[in-house]
Amino acid sequence: MKLVLATHNKNKFIEIRSLLPEHIELLSLDDIGCKEDIEETGDTIDENAIIKAEYVRNHYGYDCFADDTGLEVESLAGAPGVYSARYAGDEKNDEANISKLLNQLEERNDRTARFKTVIALKLNGHENLFTGICEGSIINEKRGNNGFGYDPVFLPKGYDKTFAEMNLEEKSKISHRARAFRALVEYLSQ
Known part of the structure; x- marks a missing residue:
């Protein structure tokens, strides 16, 4: 099967390839x-994942899966959410995004947050969605040098490390992305 x-x-490609069953190319x-960047014009994380998978299916004819991820902060009504990558502007600057987030949370006591990944799979004319969530909170200042995006300020629930x-091994056991991909791999393995 080609996917x-x-x-x-x-x-990301290398990481995901290592998780998939052998029979999937x-x-x-x-x-x-496909050299173009597929525009993410959806209003939700789910919609953006679907848009990317549909684009490949419609323009190139391949079965496909695509993912989108967002950070949802409770006291900010779920923001940055679908706009997580470009929260502080279209240049998608991690440092600027973190600074804006911390500024917005400065006067707030509730720092509850969650990372959400949605994978849209277009396979044999059917669409399936797989969701992974990691609950946690936003800390007051950055800690750590691994990862990317909001990782330095996201403290997963039940852990004392951001x-x-x-x-990567520790994060992959609990992360939103890993949970969503495990659900996809389980589905593809059946």
């Missing part, structure tokens, strides 16, 4: 000649 992962990110957007203080 496209809608990404240009080589590290995984292709990246580069492998199928995602950025964890190594």
